Amino acid sequence: MSNTSNYWIPAGDLSEGQALLLAVPSKAKPDPKVYPMLLAEKLQDLIDQDEKAAQSALEMSQEHLPALYQIAQDQPPKWWGTSLTNSDSMHSLLSHLDWSKPGKVQPLPQQDSLRSLLEQLP
Numbered sequence: 043m044s045n046t047s048n049y050w051i052p053a054g055d056l057s058e059g060q061a062l063l064l065a066v067p068s069k070a071k072p073d074p075k076v077y078p079m080l081l082a083e084k085l086q087d088l089i090d091q092d093e094k095a096a097q098s099a100l101e102m103s104q105e106h107l108p109a110l111y112q113i114a115q116d117q118p119p120k121w122w123g124t125s126l127t128n129s130d131s132m133h134s135l136l137s138h139l140d141w142s143k144p145g146k147v148q149p150l151p152q153q154d155s156l157r158s159l160l161e162q163l164p
Contacts, residue, residue, distance in 0.1 A: 048068065049150045050070065050146070050147050051064075051065040051145055052065070052140075053143035055138040060135055062162075063160075067083075067084060071147075082124045083123065085156070086123025087123075088156040093119050100114035102160070109129050110126070135162070135163060
């Protein structure tokens with residue numbers, strides 16, 4: 043994935059950081075049924091880039107986000123992207139998406155680290 047890829051950035055009751063966490067590579071607004079798969083793939087790509095950093099990011103806040111810590115402890119790294127997408131914290135954030143709005147498609151100048159993205163979870 044090059045840094046000039048287009049990303050769909052969702053609309054909704056989200057901070058800018060949360061919207062970037064939920065942004066997925068796409069040239070148009072994705073189907074809501076396909077979206078979780080795209081999000082899981084994006085997260086998994088970040089995990090695969092640096093597995094040790096990803097593990098550290100998942101374990102960063104055992105008290106604040108124990109479910110993320112458990113993902114790092116209980117799942118093999120190849121499942122972390124899907125497990126993150128299916129986590130309660132992510133579902134809470136996803137509930138703020140407004141699918142009735144188009145969102146926007148644009149290149150992201152730089153992909154954030156997994157850690158900085160996970161810090162956006164409620």
